[in-house]
Amino acid sequence: MRFEVTILGSNSAIPAHGRFPTSQILNASERLYLIDCGEGVQWRLQDCDIKKSKINQIFISHLHGDHIYGLIGLLNSMSLSKRTSPITIFSPKGLEEIIQVQLKYAGTVFSFPLTFYELETNKNQLIFEDEVLNAYTIPLRHRIPTCGFLFIEKPRPLNIDPDKIEKFNIPVEKIIEIKNGADFITQNGKLIANAALTFPPVSPRSYAFCSDTAYDTSIISIVEGVNLLYHESTFLHELQDLAKETMHSTTIEAATIAKKAKVGQLILGHYSSRYQDLSPLLEEAQKVFSNTVLGVEGKTISVEEKRRKIQDS
């Protein structure tokens, strides 16, 4: 089952050097979650061969243009494509007003139900769950209300050992109970402990999206141990003062968060247009946290399933 992030846009503010404003897709077990929505996202999805019809939830970190200007065009195209399934948008206050005023003057009524869920950006709380994952807000420090998002796969049921089904002659109707933790009593009345019949499921995988934000160590406890961390790195560290002033982060700061939070892998992004060549940003971050990659247009970063060993029985 997939758990992977595809970068649709990696740039900050003014698009440049073939890079687009922030937008990403999280694919978790073939469910697609859209994170931020910079201008042109409908083309970016096409370019990355991702079907917009498969998106049902959209998570918006904040209302700066380079994170939202593609939303209205995407929704409009979904409607023109006669979509009927609902869309839910999670965002700080204001986005519903922004979308509705545009629909009002266009005389447009979307073909699908659209629900806005207004986020409290200063809280770390559960905002969404489905069969696949839970999503939580991550409070971030930026010039306007902003939050990141933490996505954690739901724990899967225990795996039952096929050999034990045969050995103990376990009937089909008992299998779901055992997968959910029940012990089993054989026809001879012998109790077989659950641990002797099952092995643990794959570990839930996790992705934390942190953009835009000033360097803020208070997020470390929230993103601790995630498999993947996207942390904005607008500037090289020599521009630390500018980063502070504009409430963005440097490469070193992003990598320091990754290191302190002991994450699996760090993805950089939200690059200033002053950088055509991104390799100095990568090199600088890797000095602090070696398992760092550049988020660039079209790149997909996957987290493999970690299968746990079968327990000795």
Place this chain on the structure above:
Amino acid sequence: MRFEVTILGSNSAIPAHGRFPTSQILNASERLYLIDCGEGVQWRLQDCDIKKSKINQIFISHLHGDHIYGLIGLLNSMSLSKRTSPITIFSPKGLEEIIQVQLKYAGTVFSFPLTFYELETNKNQLIFEDEVLNAYTIPLRHRIPTCGFLFIEKPRPLNIDPDKIEKFNIPVEKIIEIKNGADFITQNGKLIANAALTFPPVSPRSYAFCSDTAYDTSIISIVEGVNLLYHESTFLHELQDLAKETMHSTTIEAATIAKKAKVGQLILGHYSSRYQDLSPLLEEAQKVFSNTVLGVEGKTISVEEKRRKIQDS
């Protein structure tokens, strides 16, 4: 001096087949006028090697998304580029509210003065003039308030014949007066009529932009004799009923307007996404009006200066 239209986007509604939503640049004597502003217009300008900094006026025909979703991103990028010279936007009511609500939630204050001029879309009237041209509204019939635009070059001063300057020993300070129509009296007191000294300037060139609109013969008297007419042609004529229902036009209808208005050249555009190959649309229109071209991304259609003959003196 140039008078030319560059097509930035030629498609209707959903972008498809590498075509973008409606946007055009009129270059008149190196002044750039932006007409409609579909999503991605800031990239389209880059792709066509047109400097956004040279645009000072933006003309918006109506508030459907495929004509305006690129505006906020363009303005935002102009501001991030530290533009200081003013922008004036001409549009039907509502665009100022759409832009302002987005700025409010982003906490953005543009670096340049932005003025909105609210159009009365049901009138044919002068809305703008500068040293180069006059711009007028063209009432159109669409599902929401919509107008086209007619751009007409200002008449230039008369051209003075250099041979006559020498022959009659005309002093420099008299030349402007003669170019504006004055006669000249020689040192010997002989009156030389203006017509014997000058020849007519080049003819003022004109461009009419008509999108989106149902077939409407009432525009013929407004666009009569223009050098260039852009008339939307969303559908082949076999879909005339759909065109009526959606208040768009067919190829034959666009060409019929061009023919009846005796225009110089017709540009087609605003193609339905159902057409990958546009040649059937062109062929159909050319049967009615032969001097028709397809408006396609990156194409520039120029109107040459028509120099008039020097009068016999």
